[in-house]
Amino acid sequence: MDDVVVIGAGQAGASLVARLRSQRFEGGITLLGAEPVAPYQRPPLSKAYLLGDMDVSRLLLRPESYYAENAITLRTDTTAAAIDPDAQRVTLADGETVPFGNLVLATGAVPRRLPASVGGDLEGVHVVRTLADVDALEPACQPGARLLIIGGGYIGLEAAAVAAKLGLHVTLIEAAERILGRVAAPETADFFRDLHRAHGVNIREGVALDHLTAEEGHVTGAQLADGSTLSADLVIVGIGITPDTALAEAAGLAIDNGIAVDEQGRTSAPAIWAAGDCAAFLHDGGRLRLESVPNAIDMAECVADNIMGAETPYVPKPWFWSDQYDVKLQIAGLNTGYTDVVTRPGTREGSVSFWYYAGDRLLAVDAANEPRAYMIGKRLIEAGQSPAPGQVSNPDTDLKALLKS
Incomplete structure (x- = not known):
């Protein structure tokens, strides 16, 4: 063979x-x-x-x-x-x-990197993708250090959560109008914005980086497109891959x-x-x-x-997750093309799920500390079932019963 x-x-x-x-x-x-x-x-x-x-x-x-x-x-x-x-x-x-x-x-x-023209090649500017990347970052992650995170997607938000836990002073900037703009609904973004701010992270949306500043080749801060400045001892670039x-x-x-x-x-x-x-x-x-x-x-x-000759078509069953502080976000399906988002209250404090619909068709579920909502949502999506939005949003609805309808 x-x-x-x-x-x-x-x-x-x-x-x-x-x-x-x-x-x-x-x-x-x-x-x-x-x-x-x-x-x-x-x-x-x-x-x-x-x-x-x-x-x-x-x-x-x-x-x-x-x-x-x-x-x-x-x-x-x-x-x-x-x-x-x-x-x-x-x-x-x-x-x-x-x-x-x-x-x-x-x-x-x-990982996408900042161009050298705006300071992407300075010492103290990091990406987070490989073991070597994190080993290079770890010595700088000291309590009290000022961290600037560029990018408000899941990469940037996860980095912010860990840095805040380690005692760093964290500022996250996002050029788009809001965090998670490409990957999640405003409702999910609102949930995580509130979560991070509750942990002391300074989130600034709708403001882009103009360039990083430096002394002797090491990053010292950032000049933003709105004319404001930030001080930083280190920078994490989380602008996608x-x-x-x-x-x-x-x-x-x-x-x-x-x-x-x-x-x-x-x-x-x-x-x-x-x-x-x-x-x-x-x-x-x-x-x-x-x-x-x-x-x-x-x-x-x-x-x-x-x-080995199976000739089997690949059929994806999309699911993802993100851990931030004590919140586990589990995502089932793909929300591309959604028209409406239904919010279902969680079963305990700090939990919630957001259900994405294109018209009457269920596309995806974002479940924060709601594993039951995630599992049932995933099964519904994979089975091509779409419960009525009103059923989903009603906290008295038994989600499991929706699988039989």
Whole structure:
């Protein structure tokens, strides 16, 4: 059986190689990772790991011994430089070539950075994506330090929550009119704005960065577009991520907001597949790219099965989560195209759920400390059921009964 080479040792890459072996794939498997560590979880990096509640060994997705025990060649600190789809080989940064029968691109995504022209290259300016990023950030996260966070999406808000817990003075700026503008309804944004302000975070919306200020190459603050200034000892840039498509583009593969794949996860080159954050798959007549751990796992496992001949279309079941302070936000479905939002009171103080509708059709649910609402909402969405908004908003309605209607 042809050997499989996987570029990218994140959640998708690690899930894919494990799935191949669990399904009794008998060929060789090589997993190439640019970082010097075995595959690890990313979500705890900016939370439990930065807080000191989790060490590196607990971050690992599997013990390092797992790979050798399952005849998986794990090559860390190894960068792929080029792909030749016709010759079916990968060229590494040191010039070595690695042949493949099937290649999987699980290259993930890279954080957007500020341009050098506005101070993005200054010391003290950080992004939060990798273990190395957080290790570089941690020494500066001292009680009393002044932190500026640029970007009011989930990345920025999660960083703000951890920093506030650590005793930093946190200011978050968002260029758009409100936080979470691209990903959540105003109701969800209002909930989290109030939560952060209750923990002392200064949130400023509708104001963009003009440039960062510095002394001797280290950031000291920011000049904002409205003319105001802020002092800062460190800056976290949380303005989103972009799919890592550089290798695929250079190899001539089709790109469409990510590496374009067919319904089974195959790229425009027959022996090359893609999965996870980097992959744009067919969905509802267009292409969709999901940035989440569940999607990375589910898509990677589907691709592994299809490499072995299953010919199974990938059907996403979108769900996400965000941990901020003592609030766990669980999100089911995709809210794209919503027209109305229904608020359902929570079952305890500090809990609530927001239900997104396009007309009469239920699209998504944001559930804050409401796991029951999340689970039932997820099941309803996956079953194509849409209870009447009035039923959902009525706290006397038994949600579970809606599954039977």
